[in-house]
Structures are given as C-alpha cells and as structure tokens.
Amino acid sequence: MIRQKAVEDSLAHDVPAVEHLQVLCRFREEFYGCLTRRADALFELADAVLCADGPVRDLVGLSLVPEHRRGHGALYDAINHGQVEISRLRRALAGLPLPRAAGGRIVLGVDVSPWLRPDAATSPGRLFCHTYGRGRGNAQMIPGWPYSFIAALEPGRTSWTAMLDALRLGPDDDLTTVTAGQVREVVGRLVAAGHHRPGAPNILVVLDAGYDVTRLAWLLADLPVDLVGRLRSDRVFRLPVPPRPPKASGRPPRHGPELRLADPASLPTPAITTTTDTRRYGTAVATSWDRAHPRLTRRAGWEHHTGQLPIIEGTLIRLVVERLPGERNPKPVWLWHSTADADTADVDRAWQAFLRRFDLEHTFRLFKQTLGWTAPKIRDPAAADRWTWLVLAAHTQLRLARTLTTDLRRPWERPAEPLRLTPARVRRGFRNLRPKTPLLARAPKLARPGPGRPPGRTNRRQAIIQPVGKTTDRSTVAGPEGRTS
Template identity: 60%
Template sequence: MMIIKDTAPSPLLDGSSRYLDRFRTGLYSCLTRRSEALFELTDAVACTGSPVNDLAHLSLEAEHPRGHGALYDALNSGVIDAGGLRSLTCTGTLPRILGPDGRGRLVLAVDVSNWLRPDAATSAERSFCHTYARGHGQAQMIPGWPYSFVCALESGASSWTALLDAVRIRPGEDATAATAGQLRTVVEELTRAGHYREGDPEVLIVMDAGYDVVRLAWLLDDLPVILIGRLRSDRVFYAPAGTRQGPTKGRPPRHGTKLVLRDAATHPEPAVVTGNDTPRYGHVEASAFARMHPKIDSRGGWKAHEGQLPVMEGTVVGLRVEYLPGNRDPKPVWLWVSKPVPDSGTELDHWWSMVIRRFDLEHTFRFMKQALGWTRPRLRDPAAADRWTWLIIAAHTQLRLARPLAADHRLPWQKPLATTMLTPARVRAGYRRICLTAVHPAREPKPIRPGPGRPKGRKNRVKAAVQPIGKPTKG
C-alpha cells in the first residue's frame, strides 16, 4: 500500500478522521512481516482502558483477535520498516510554535530514556544507564537499553509531544555522533515532507546538560538548525581573541577574556538583557553574552579530528528566576545557543522559554512507561525491544491525531476537562470508540489449530548465553 502524504495545515482545525486513517494505512504498509499481529497489538495498546503491565493480557483485548502466541511471535520474528515509519511520523501534521518574528517554527527536543533491564543477564547489547533514585546524590548505574527520542514540542504548558524518532544507543557507541546522525535524519525527513522550506525560521533543537551541545553544533553546522543546551555551572568560556598584544612576534591568540560561569567577577557586559514577570517563577532576568566559545581539546570525540580544532562561537545565556516551586533561592541556569549573537531581546526570551517547554517530553516518557507499558515487557532480544518501541510510538501518534475526535470520558472522581485540554490519558480512555470507526487494513485471522508446543515434562536444553554489559561513550 502507498503512504499518503498529509499536506493539510493542522488536525486541530478539522474534526474529520482522515488524518488518523492515513496514518493507520501508512503504518500497516510499514509492517512488512507479521503485519496483522503487529497492527492489532498497536490497537490493543492504544485502546485498553488500564495501564499495560504485560504482553499476554493484551491478547485478551477485543482489538487483538489472535492468541498470545501470535503476539509474541510478531514481536520476536516480525519486521518493521523503521525508516518508513519515521518518514510517516515526520510527514504528518506537526505542532508549530510562534517565533519572535511572528511566524510558526518547528521546535524539537531530544532526550534519552532508559529501559532498565538489571536482571536480564542473557539480553545482549545492554549498557550501564545513568539513573537518579530518590534523594540527593543517589545516582546509580543500572544495566539497560538507552533510547534516544526526538519529538516536536507544542506551545504552552502541555503534556502532548509529537514523537518522531527513537534510536537505541549501543554499547561502545559514540552517543554524540549517534545523536547527530539521528537529528540529521529527522531534519532531512522534515524538509522532504515540506515542514521546512527555504526562508523559514531555523528549526530550534533543545536538549539537557548531558549533551555535548558544542560538538553537536559542529556536526550539524550545515543544517538550518539552532541548538540550545543547558550547561553545568562549572563551565568556562572565552570571548573572541582579537589582535595580538605587544611587540613580540608569534602565533596569534585563539581565546580572549575568560568567562567563568560561577564567578560573577569574570562576567563581561552582556549584549542583551531582558526582564519579565511570570506567574510561576516571579521575575525572570535573562542575560546574553554574545560570541562566546569553549576551549576544545583533543579528547573524547575530538580525538579523531583532523587539522586544527575549531572555534565554535555561540551565545551564553544566564537565566535567573525569583523563585521556583519549592525553592525560594534557586541557582542561576546557564544555556549555550549555537547562534553567536541574538537579534533582539524577544529572541532571547524565546530561547529560554523553549528550554522550559523541553520538560513536556518528561510527561511523554512517564505516559509511555506508566500507561502504555513501554518498559513492562521482559523481552530478551534487543531487536524485539526496538519493534515494541516503534509500536509504542505508533500508538502515541494515533492518540495525538485523535485529539480533535475525542470526548471527555472521565472517571467519577476526575474533574471535567474541555475537549481542547484533554490529556493523553483522557484521549486514550475514549479512543476505543474512535478506533471502531477508523480504517482497519489488517485482515481477519484464519482459525487454525494451535501447535503442540514443547512436550510436557521436557525441559529446554539450549540455555541462553550470559551477555556482557557495555557502556556508551559520550564523545
């Protein structure tokens, strides 16, 4: 079947179900083996009214007429065209955020979420994942599968994001290079789909402090993107070098005056300063130090760099808020933006407000894990985990496309919500009614007798090998 490209402006402006039908038709064409069972498994995840705790109970849902054996066989032996599914998620309607110039722009967020598998000694390609337990200083390294997700953000406080891609970071892999390749693929897919055209505002990409935003800016320098990354407070940056001082001859300097983030005495006069009063954070003051670059040394991902190391200029943004929820004396937040000089104070405020919108992705991770059951299955094969991850993305995308069609089917103790304010959980509560009228390209199952399985009393003589645990490199 052909994937029908969606060129309509937004699903929120039209209450029809054709956007959802187009996605479901395209999804079925991306399932190239065990397509019926995989498609029905996606419907079962989206339609069930309770949190997904295991795979076997999904085979009891009305949307999955096949048995539990077909379900496990589809995950273990099925084939999903991940590239085609990525193109499908990037082709559909995506949210845009109003930029400082009054035009809508795409804002992407990238982050890693871990599928922890500490007891799966026979599962291959596990890495030590950095996790935070409750309490201060309770960071732990737990074996699991780290997945890098890319999503499109919406304007305003929302628990909705448009998931676009997911890539599992393998042991020993350069995490920065893998993220750069993932972002490059997504931006190219968005360009092919017509979401970005020449003359449009650059695509904004926000990320947390765990990323090497400077190296990512170097690897993605040829793309129309602006990267914004949070910085640790112990970072040091430098102003442009200028001309050599003194009468002696020698190599011209590469670094100017030093800017130590935690030392206010080293801060120069900011290029732009803005102040705003917000209901949640009180008075917010943002200062932009233009054309600041870090000192890059030949370690990590820069070790294989040929020639002289580059000087990557950007804007260092210091953000100070009056208070945070539960914290009346917050520390300043530091950002680095790949654009060397902000055009105006309006653009500066737009940058830090998009960093706040990045936290909407955390709501998506919680919904995927607690409601859709992304990390619940005890799968051994990492390829099966990849298939299940893409099915979760497909289920979440269908819920997002069904927002204008959903009504508020709330529980008795839940407060009523307007149809424009429905959360992913509220849409999922009524999605079964929407799915009944949607297109179903999967064929009906043929009744056959089940196989005999393993004879009673005979044990499995082929034991799985214990797999080593690796660790991805940050680069």
C-alpha cells in the same frame, strides 16, 4: 430556513473534525502498510494498547483486550518474529501536521530515556543507564537499553509532543555522533515533507546537559538548525580575543579572557539583559554574553580531529527565575545558543524553548506508566525496537485523535476543555472512535496450539550471559570527520 442554517453551521463546525479524522485514517493505513510481517497481529496489538481499560502492565494481558482477536501465542510471535519497515514509518511521522512556535518555527526536543533491564543477564546490547533513585541527589547506574528520542514541541504548557524518531544506543555508539546523524536524518525528512522551505526560520533543536552542544553545532553547521543546550555549572568558556595593542610581538592568542560559570566574579558585563514575568516561575531574568566558546582539547570526540581545533562561538545565556517548584533558592540555569551575536528576541526564544523541553518528560512517563513501553520482559533488542515503534505509533494516533474523542471523566477529576485533554484521557475514548477508522487487520484463522516441549525435558540450549557497558576500543573510534586512526 432556520433549521437549514443550523445544519450548515453544524457542518461548518465539523469540518476541522472531519479533516482530523481523515488524517488519522490515512496514518492508520500507512502504519498497516509498514508492517511487512505478522501485520495483522502487530496492528491489533497496537489497537489493544490504545483500547485497554487501564495501564499496560504486561504483554500477555493485551491478548485479553477485545480489540486483539488473537491468542497470546500469536502476540508473542508477532513481537519476536514480526517486521516493521521503520524507514517508511519515519517518513509517515514526518509527513503529519507538526506543532509550530511563534513565527512558524519548528522546535525539536532531543532526549534519551532508558528501558531498564537489570535482571536480563542474557540480553545483549545493554548499557549502564543513568537514573535517579529515591532521595535527593541519589543517582544510580542500572543496566538497560537507552533510546534517543526526537519530538516536535508545542509552544505552550502541555503534555503533548509529536514523536518523530526513536533510536536505540548500542555499546559501540558515541552519543554525540549518533545524535548528530539522527538530527540530520529527521531534518532531511522534514524538508522532504515540505515542513521547512528555503527562507523559513531555522529549526530550533533543544538539548539537556548530557549532550556536547558545541560539538553538535560543529557537526550540524551545514543544516538550517539552531541549537540550544544546557550546560553544567562548572564549565569554563572563553570570550573573543580583545584588540591587540600596537607593536605587540609574539604569537597572537586564539582565546580571550575566561568566563567561569561557577565564579560570579569572572563574569563581565553582559551584552543583553531581559526581564520577563511568568505565571509559573515568577520573574525570569536572562543575561547573555556574545561569542562565547569553549577551549577545545584533543580528547573525547576531538581526539582524531585533523588540523587545528576549531573555535565554535555562540551566545552564553544565564537564566535566573524567582521561584521553582520544589526549591527554595533556585540556582541559575546556563544555556549555550549556537547563534553568535544573538539579539534580545533570540535570547528570549532560546530559554523559553528550553523550558518546553520538559514536555518530553510527560511523554516518557506516558510511555512507561500508561502505554507500557518498558513493561515487557523482552530478551532480543530487535524485538524491543519493534515494540518501541508500536508504542510510538499508538502515541501518534492519540495525538491525531485529541480533538475527536469525548472526555470520559472520572467523578473525582476536574472537567477539562475539549482541546486541553491529556493523552491518558484521550486514550479512554479511543475505543469509541476506533470503529470510525479503518480496521485493516484480517480475522484470525482457526488453529491448534503446537505440541510444545515434551513433559520432563529441560531446555538444553541455554542463553549466553551478555556483558554490560561500552565495548568500543577508543583507538579505533571514528572522529568528527569520519576518519579512523
């Protein structure tokens, strides 16, 4: 009787693990279905990324991983001539379980990470990507392929994110317009997958200072989303127009007094002030001003706007923390929340969600330093997109397997709780988990290598040197409403 009860308790304890394994198996089957050309080679290539002993340094090294049963020629052929049905893979990612914040709210983080290609003079579609060099304040512009990522963020401090989309920015793309369309498509897929229903809390989208958050709020006003974006400290905002005195003449003003972020003397009395004790940053003080808006001018994205320029009101938030790692005197962080007349709960939710945006940096570091996202020397941008989605699929499998693998801890590493393993430590045990999942790739066929180029003959088809940077004529750029001049 005691033994039977122990077995029942063990089965009850393994129910979540069995469910997680089923979700992982279904995703692997769906991922294989998204590979419409060179499917077997691409599928085994993704498994090689997951099962390699160390960080991925190059593509050819993955052909030596036992999980990749094909040669290096098939590997490069799959990257260069394979095909991934990206729209289907995006729907598969949106249908997976997503992390949620307090109250069941979905928090999405949007950021751009570059794939630097400074020596690839023959690769088209490169832009000058902003990167930080060695030393404080040493910023550099290096040619590369910038990719815009959208991920669902978890509520606590973690290095896990749920990647939902990736899109390469081209020379003709406007960052704000492309980001608005990308967020719109992701939200549409989340609604179609049943993650957001009418009456549920709005999806919170968090952005850094490189985005025009006010214009994004204007472009996404019809969606159930709230935006939180970081602002530069030299921005100038306007407050609402105060009541007009009686018998005032002249044209009524559209903007109220100025609010200069760099001038503390111009800051009026805040509407809300909250104080929160945090473990990492000490005491955090957040102050907010209601219905703050920028004064728009007819330039950049508003150059082709028809009619009067809108007034986009929101909540301006100033966050000051007691301490910050690496800085003695932390500077205040300015945020703009698209919700006007936000209450105390909205203000606290906004700045706490913005702090979770930095979890994306851990994911980008994993992509580049462990999974080898930027390691291949690929010329074709289409092949770069194909490899990017393979890395996203591999990262998604790691996230689904975070509760299924055992911790293969190094002797010098600290023990970690089973539910607190990092993605790199989950990757170590994925090789032992892989036999329990569907192995859909067929065995390779025996073949002989081709003759190749005859000895002594050089390549007569030299690649064309490609330009770097924006190539768009601003006079023909579509405005926010999609019209062109």
